[in-house]
Amino acid sequence: MSARSSLTIVLAAGEGTRMQSSLPKVLHPVAGQSLLAHVLGAAPKGADARLAVVIGPDHKAVADEARRIRPDADNFVQRERLGTAHAVLAARDAIVSGADDLLVVFGDTPLISAETFSRLRAPLQSGAALTVLGFRAADPAGYGRLLVEDDRLVEIREHADATPAQRAIKLCNAGVMAFDGRKALQIIDAIGNANSKGEYYLTDAVTVVRDLGWEAVVIETSEDEVRGINTKAQLAEAEHVMQARLRKAALEAGVTLIAPETVYLAADTTFGKDVTIEPFVVIGPGVTIADGAVIHSFSHIVQASIGRKASVGPYARLRPGTSLGDGARIGNFVEVKAATLAAGVKVNHLSYIGDADVGANSNIGAGTITCNYDGFSKHKTTIGEGAFVGTNSSLVAPVKIGNGAYIGSGSVITKDVPDDALAVERSPQTNREGGAKRYRELKTRSKKPKDG
Ligand code: UD1
Numbered sequence: 019m020s021a022r023s024s025l026t027i028v029l030a031a032g033e034g035t036r037m038q039s040s041l042p043k044v045l046h047p048v049a050g051q052s053l054l055a056h057v058l059g060a061a062p063k064g065a066d067a068r069l070a071v072v073i074g075p076d077h078k079a080v081a082d083e084a085r086r087i088r089p090d091a092d093n094f095v096q097r098e099r100l101g102t103a104h105a106v107l108a109a110r111d112a113i114v115s116g117a118d119d120l121l122v123v124f125g126d127t128p129l130i131s132a133e134t135f136s137r138l139r140a141p142l143q144s145g146a147a148l149t150v151l152g153f154r155a156a157d158p159a160g161y162g163r164l165l166v167e168d169d170r171l172v173e174i175r176e177h178a179d180a181t182p183a184q185r186a187i188k189l190c191n192a193g194v195m196a197f198d199g200r201k202a203l204q205i206i207d208a209i210g211n212a213n214s215k216g217e218y219y220l221t222d223a224v225t226v227v228r229d230l231g232w233e234a235v236v237i238e239t240s241e242d243e244v245r246g247i248n249t250k251a252q253l254a255e256a257e258h259v260m261q262a263r264l265r266k267a268a269l270e271a272g273v274t275l276i277a278p279e280t281v282y283l284a285a286d287t288t289f290g291k292d293v294t295i296e297p298f299v300v301i302g303p304g305v306t307i308a309d310g311a312v313i314h315s316f317s318h319i320v321q322a323s324i325g326r327k328a329s330v331g332p333y334a335r336l337r338p339g340t341s342l343g344d345g346a347r348i349g350n351f352v353e354v355k356a357a358t359l360a361a362g363v364k365v366n367h368l369s370y371i372g373d374a375d376v377g378a379n380s381n382i383g384a385g386t387i388t389c390n391y392d393g394f395s396k397h398k399t400t401i402g403e404g405a406f407v408g409t410n411s412s413l414v415a416p417v418k419i420g421n422g423a424y425i426g427s428g429s430v431i432t433k434d435v436p437d438d439a440l441a442v443e444r445s446p447q448t449n450r451e452g453g454a455k456r457y458r459e460l461k462t463r464s465k466k467p468k469d470g
């Protein structure tokens with residue numbers, strides 16, 4: 019795209035009542051990111067690309083999410099919900115300050131791509147005043163229909179106001195529009211509310227443009243890209259489409275997915291080269307997997323970084339704040355949280371490692387638990403390099419285990435262990451010679467086993 023400046027207005031003032039949720043609609047997640055984050059991610063970026071988000075009253079969380087993703091976003095509150103044109107005008111101050119292209123998009127269409135925004139803007143460069151994104155709907159009920167005559171867009175007729183013949187039209191308004199920025203305010207200000215709902219419809223921009231003798235054009239896209247989310251069922255459909263896209267992109271980038279349809283990825287998952295992911299793995303937001311790492315089946319990973327050639331699972335859970343060094347091994351039924359495990363660390367079976375630092379090449383035996391919580395606050399466990407923690411040990415934090423230290427199996431460690439020390443904390447073992455035999459004889463005398 020040329021150096022044309024842009025203003026993107028995201029309409030997100032809706033309550034989303036059909037989601038049956040206390041969370042504002044645009045904050046619901048798809049592939050680990052809010053609907054709003056997806057839309058903002060696709061909107062034009064860069065020094066000459068401004069962004070405005072129109073939010074409902076009492077939707078501070080939506081404003082915060084917009085700022086988190088795009089710190090430069092301007093938030094505008096639409097106090098009364100009087101229609102999509104009225105919502106755009108809530109951002110009047112942003113429009114007045116001027117941009118070559120004004121883009122309007124709904125906050126609940128998370129599958130829209132950056133490329134589509136570019137395609138929409140192109141006709142403005144050759145003189146169109148307005149571009150509308152259209153799609154062929156499998157079931158057009160509820161959508162505005164695009165009325166095209168002689169290849170020219172003449173009107174958008176809302177479903178509620180359409181005749182039966184118009185309702186049979188499949189070409190629908192996706193809701194994304196691009197205006198010539200110098201003409202936008204004149205067009206949108208001229209929109210009235212003489213329709214069945216008494217709302218200011220942004221879609222009436224088409225007839226206004228025609229009346230002013232300017233040109234409005236349609237750019238088509240696939241229905242999948244413009245699916246709007248109004249219900250939990252539609253949220254699940256969008257997730258389905260997004261997962262298919264993410265799996266395809268991962269495969270194209272060289273990730274080995276043995277059964278792609280069983281692996282769930284997040285929009286921000288990053289992979290190195292030669293990564294293998296076995297079937298039935300769930301990856302949440304904030305995960306980085308470096309070259310050659312293998313994620314075995316039934317693992318669940320969120321906000322974690324996995325080093326080169328590391329191995330995770332099967333049945334591992336990596337929670338937020340996990341960092342695994344190169345070649346680290348996390349085995350079955352191991353949970354790790356807020357912990358840094360340096361290169362070559364092994365935690366192969368049945369452990370919980372939370373709020374911990376583990377030095378390179380240490381071996382954490384089966385059943386080791388960091389006791390990080392005393393019921394009031396969390397405490398840290400620090401384990402040096404090359405340490406060996408025997409199976410079934412409890413490390414009661416705060417506690418430090420030195421480099422090269424050795425912990426005897428079954429110990430409950432409450433005091434720091436110096437470098438190269440051997441710590442054993444358990445009752446001495448007693449062996450009673452012949453005791454087992456005497457016990458058996460006692461039992462067989464009192465209760466004869468049945469024949470057979
Ligand atoms: C709208 C379009 C319709 C299109 C469909 C695509 C209009 C008049 N109709 O209909 O042609 O086919 O989307 O999904 O534009 N919003 C506000 N403030 C308001 C009203 C709406 O912020 O006062 C926001 C909503 O939060 C939503 C978006 O604008 O994100 C669209 O509003 P919605 O009521 O869903 O419009 P539709 O009836 O779906």
Ligand code: MG
Pocket residue numbers: 246248
């Ligand atoms: Mg809608």
